[in-house]
Amino acid sequence: MKIVVCIKQVPNTTEIKINPETGTLIRDGVESIMNPDDKGGLEEALLLKDKYGAEITVISMGLPQADDILREALAMGADKAILLTDRKLGGADTLATSSALAAAIKQLDFDLVITGRQAIDGDTAQVGPQIAEHLDLPQVTYVENIEFDGKKTFKVKKATEEGYQLLKANAPLVVTVLATANKPRYMSVKGIVEVYHKEVEMWGFDKLHISEDKIGKKGSPTTVFKSFSRGAKAPGEMFEVGPEEAVGIIVSKLKEKYII
Amino acid sequence: MNFDLTKEQALFQQMVREFSEKEVKPLAAEIDEEERFPIETVQKMAKIGLMGIPVPVEYGGAGGNNIMYTIAVEEISKFCATTGVALSAHTSLCIAPLLENGTEEQKKKYVPKLASGEWLGAFGLTEPNAGTDAALQQTMAVEDGDNYILNGTKIFITNAGYASVYIIFAMTDKAQGNRGISAFIVEKDMPGFSIGKKEKKMGIRGSATCELIFENCIVPKENLLGKINKGFKIAMKTLDGGRIGIASQALGIAQGAMDETVKYTKERKQFGRSIAKFQNTQFQLADLETKIQASRLLVRLAAFKKDQKLPFSSEAAMCKLYAAETAMEMTTKAVQFHGGYGYTREYPVERMMRDAKITEIYEGTSEVQRMVIAASLLK
Numbered sequence: 001m002k003i004v005v006c007i008k009q010v011p012n013t014t015e016i017k018i019n020p021e022t023g024t025l026i027r028d029g030v031e032s033i034m035n036p037d038d039k040g041g042l043e044e045a046l047l048l049k050d051k052y053g054a055e056i057t058v059i060s061m062g063l064p065q066a067d068d069i070l071r072e073a074l075a076m077g078a079d080k081a082i083l084l085t086d087r088k089l090g091g092a093d094t095l096a097t098s099s100a101l102a103a104a105i106k107q108l109d110f111d112l113v114i115t116g117r118q119a120i121d122g123d124t125a126q127v128g129p130q131i132a133e134h135l136d137l138p139q140v141t142y143v144e145n146i147e148f149d150g151k152k153t154f155k156v157k158k159a160t161e162e163g164y165q166l167l168k169a170n171a172p173l174v175v176t177v178l179a180t181a182n183k184p185r186y187m188s189v190k191g192i193v194e195v196y197h198k199e200v201e202m203w204g205f206d207k208l209h210i211s212e213d214k215i216g217k218k219g220s221p222t223t224v225f226k227s228f229s230r231g232a233k234a235p236g237e238m239f240e241v242g243p244e245e246a247v248g249i250i251v252s253k254l255k256e257k258y259i260i
Numbered sequence: 261m262n263f264d265l266t267k268e269q270a271l272f273q274q275m276v277r278e279f280s281e282k283e284v285k286p287l288a289a290e291i292d293e294e295e296r297f298p299i300e301t302v303q304k305m306a307k308i309g310l311m312g313i314p315v316p317v318e319y320g321g322a323g324g325n326n327i328m329y330t331i332a333v334e335e336i337s338k339f340c341a342t343t344g345v346a347l348s349a350h351t352s353l354c355i356a357p358l359l360e361n362g363t364e365e366q367k368k369k370y371v372p373k374l375a376s377g378e379w380l381g382a383f384g385l386t387e388p389n390a391g392t393d394a395a396l397q398q399t400m401a402v403e404d405g406d407n408y409i410l411n412g413t414k415i416f417i418t419n420a421g422y423a424s425v426y427i428i429f430a431m432t433d434k435a436q437g438n439r440g441i442s443a444f445i446v447e448k449d450m451p452g453f454s455i456g457k458k459e460k461k462m463g464i465r466g467s468a469t470c471e472l473i474f475e476n477c478i479v480p481k482e483n484l485l486g487k488i489n490k491g492f493k494i495a496m497k498t499l500d501g502g503r504i505g506i507a508s509q510a511l512g513i514a515q516g517a518m519d520e521t522v523k524y525t526k527e528r529k530q531f532g533r534s535i536a537k538f539q540n541t542q543f544q545l546a547d548l549e550t551k552i553q554a555s556r557l558l559v560r561l562a563a564f565k566k567d568q569k570l571p572f573s574s575e576a577a578m579c580k581l582y583a584a585e586t587a588m589e590m591t592t593k594a595v596q597f598h599g600g601y602g603y604t605r606e607y608p609v610e611r612m613m614r615d616a617k618i619t620e621i622y623e624g625t626s627e628v629q630r631m632v633i634a635a636s637l638l639k
Contacts, residue, residue, distance in 0.1 A: 071271065187275045189309030189322035196268050 001054040001148065001171075003045045004105050006115040006131070007038040007073060009066040018227040034069040037116025041177035043184040044146050045114050046077045052148050055079050057108060061089060061100055070200045075191035076184070081198075086205040091217035094122070098130030099219055103210040104203060105135065111171035112154065117142055117178050128176035139174040140167055144181040263557075265327075272328050276335040279308070288340035291466030292611050297422055298343050298466055306377020310347065315355060320372030326563040330508040334559070337512025338519065339608075341615035342466035344512055348505030349418040350374070354381025357427050357443065357498040361486040366445060370425055382423035383502075384414035384446075384472050385495050392628055394429075394495060395438035399474060401430035406481050408432075408444065410474040413456070416622070420470035421455045424448050427498070428472070429491050436489060443491035445483040452477030463614035500573045502623045503580035504566065507559045510583035510619035514552050517587075517594035517612045521545065524598055524607075541597065548590050555583035574636040581629035584619035591616040 011030040019026050034042075045056045058073040060066045061084040070081035082104065089100055105113060113135070115128035125141075132139035144164070145157035154173055158165045159180075205215070213219055239249055254260045265273060283304050291298050305311055313329045315321020329351060337344030355374050358367060373379040390396040399412025410430050417426075426446045433440030446453055456471030486494050522545070525536040535541050558579035565572035591613035595602035602609050620626045 068271075071267075072274075075271065075275075186279050186308045187271070189272065189275075189313055189324055189328070190317070191309075192268060192272045192275060193323045193328075195271070196266075 001048065001052055001112065002108075002110045003048065003054050003056045003112045003114060004108055004110045005038070005042050005045045005056060005058045005073070005078065006101055006105075006113070006127070007042060007058055007060050007069055008035045008116070008119050009033070009060065009062050009069045010035045010119050010121040020227075024224075024227075032065065032068065034072055035116050035119045035121075036179040037118055037120075037177060039116070039184045040179040040181045041114040041116045041175075042073055042076065042078065043182045044143070044175075044177050045112075046185065047182065048112075048146060048148055049077065052150060057082065057110075059084070059101065059104060061085070061092070061097060064202075067200050071195045071198075072187060074198055074200075075187035075195045077188070077191065081200040082203055083200055084203050084208070088205040088212060088216050091220065092215060093220035093222035094124050094126040094130060095221060096215050096217075096219035098127045098134060099210060099214045100208060101127070102131045102134030103208040103215075105131065107207075107209075111152070111173075112146075113137070113172070113174045115174070115176050117176045125176070128174060132174035135172075135174065137172055137174050138169050139176070140169060141176045143175045143177045146175065146177075265331075269327055269331060272324070273331050273335065275308075276310070276332050279304075279310075280335045280339050284336050284343050285339040288342075289605070289608065289611065291340070291342055293465075293605070295460070295465045297468045298340070298346070299422065301340075301343050302346055302377065302380065302422075305343075305347065311350060311377030311380075312355070312375025313351065315359065315371060315375040319359070319367055319375060321375040325567045326504065327560060327567060330504060330511075330559050330563045333505055333508035334512040334515065334556075337509040338516035340466075341509055341513050341612070341619075342464045344509040345464055345467050345506070346380070346419055348502065348509055349383060350381045350423075352502040352505040353383030353418075353498055354423070354425060354427055356501050357383075357485065357494055358445070360497070361443070361494050362445075363482075365482070366485065370445060374425060379424035380419050380422050382417055382419040382426045383498065384417050384426050384428045385499075386414060386416050388413065388415055392625060395441070395492065397429060397431045397441055399428070399430040400434070401432050401442060401444065401479070403432075403481075404478075408479045408481065408484070410444065410446070410452070410477040410479055412474050414472040414474075416459065416469055417472050418467055418469055418622075420472060421458075421468050426472065427485060428474075429495055430474075432491075433489055438492040440489050441491040441495070442488050443485040443494045444479050445485050446477070446479055447483075450477055450479060461618075463611070463616070463618050465614075499623055500576045501566065503576040503629070504559065504562045504572075506619055506623045507555070507562070507576070507579040507583040510580070510587035510616065511552070511555045511559055513612055513616050513619065514548075514555065514583065514587040514590040517591045517609055517616075518545075518548060518552055520607070520609050520612075521590075521594045521597050535597070544593060544597075548586075548593060551582075551586040552590065555579065555586045558582055574633055577624070577629040577632035577636075580619075580624065581626050581633070584616075584626060587616040587619050588613075 009032050012033040017026045056078040057080040058078045059082045118125035140156045142159045144159050147155040152171045156167045309322040312321035313324040314326050317323040333344050333348050374381050401408040401410050428444045428446045432442040452475050454473045456473045459469040528535050562572050562575035562579045594609040595613050
């Protein structure tokens with residue numbers, strides 16, 4: 001089985017600072033990490049590899065320093081890494097990003113494409129589904145578990161607001177995975193020792209065979225009108241009680257606020 | 261000259277930090293309170309390769325180096341010195357002498373299982389009457405056909421009971437004093453070998469520290485480690501390496517106590533401001549931070565020299581001496597900064613202070629380190 005996993009380097013903070021003039025993220029001084037949902041996606045791929053055997057290619061689009069998370073993925077057990085990096089790819093919104101990623105993935109041999117549900121810096125949850133559309137492939141989003149029949153069919157557990165859907169889908173397929181799907185493994189010591197002797201392929205614009213107006217700023221119909229930090233919410237109150245006592249508490253709280 | 265970690269070492273540090281935060285920290289208070297060996301953590305460490313960091317890949321290790329090993333012991337000991345010493349004793353006191361003195365057959369038989377963490381390792385030199393004066397060994401090994409028969413008792417043995425392999429020292433020629441000591445590889449199931457009483461300790465209370473009893477213990481001749489009567493040198497060289505591990509443990513304890521103290525002094529308000537705003541706090545913390553950083557540089561220097569196969573005995577003694585005394589000072593002051601709270605088990609600095617003390621004692625007391633440093637200086 002061949003799996004492609006898309007991963008993104010994101011700032012490790014829930015309090016992202018935004019440049020008020022440009023509306024973009026200030027990344028200086030903020031530690032960068034592999035996006036948690038993407039790490040969950042990578043772990044799902046590694047679990048499939050443990051069980052059924054697979055070759056895993058991780059792919060990211062970003063600045064040259066995104067090399068760090070690709071090396072981390074290799075040290076966790078991925079087999080191959082590709083970084084799409086080019087000035088022409090800069091300033092991309094989700095559409096331009098998914099166009100570039102899809103153009104790269106198209107050149108690879110795969111049965112399954114995994115992305116994280118969404119990135120903690122943008123929270124759009126758009127790139128995965130858009131990749132599926134560009135590649136004209138079936139997609140399952142919000143996935144918590146993937147099983148494989150050993151031939152071509154995947155059994156996928158999709159989280160919904162009400163519970164779960166168990167779906168069957170044939171390869172090739174795109175799924176977007178939740179960070180809650182699993183507990184990602186640690187990099188192995190041996191993996192770390194070997195990882196800087198491995199190659200991370202750098203792909204520029206020329207390698208993508210895509211029209212320039214589909215990528216980067218030119219290929220991005222989104223314009224940021226205004227960015228702002230949401231005001232802090234007061235902490236909630238936690239009550240660990242039985243259902244009967246809970247009813248009483250809820251009713252009295254609603255009365256307190258004159259809702260009932 | 262370059263003081264930066266390599267990219268590989270930095271990535272390794274990132275991994276061990278995350279591992280320590282998520283797997284080691286949550287258990288630290290509990291295993292101390294219950295005096296329980298953290299076997300589940302050791303198994304998790306084994307799974308990712310931490311039990312064989314500086315072991316060549318051909319012997320089933322990760323192919324890393326001693327700098328990485330010191331980073332691991334430091335990061336783990338920031339939260340739990342018990343877990344730190346389990347790793348240190350296993351790597352420095354059991355795997356290292358096997359790699360350095362073992363025959364090819366011995367290395368092939370023992371190292372891969374130790375490096376994978378399937379087996380835990382230990383080391384037995386200390387006896388009731390042979391502590392700092394290790395040459396006063398009373399454990400005897402007598403030749404008997406294809407075997408040696410060991411009789412005697414070892415005390416204060418780290419990882420005892422949980423270890424499968426023990427590097428044991430015994431007199432093979434009493435008349436020769438320290439030139440009559442030999443080293444043996446003893447497996448836990450060898451007939452006549454048993455584990456004695458478990459010590460109740462001030463600190464590192466989760467660490468399994470027990471007596472080892474040899475009653476006509478039969479050890480096959482092929483388990484002699486190194487040459488006959490050359491065991492004392494093996495013991496001393498092994499302890500040189502072990503000191504780098506213990507220095508890393510002490511460094512971790514000091515850094516852990518510093519991290520707690522920085523957090524606490526910024527939060528704790530007295531007389532209308534955080535206690536971090538007082539110059540008394542600032543000057544004391546500045547001195548301690550300097551000592552911690554100096555300890556780290558000494559640790560890395562010793563590890564670097566060991567990796568480069570250069571003599572490192574004196575550097576190992578210096579880093580152990582300095583890091584241990586810094587750990588004791590840092591943790592004592594950390595408790596003081598925490599005031600009454602620091603004296604309770606609600607805060608980790610109380611445990612850290614108890615844990616720090618042993619680093620000035622085991623694998624050579626601070627006095628022994630001074631002897632080693634002075635001997636090298638005045639030779």
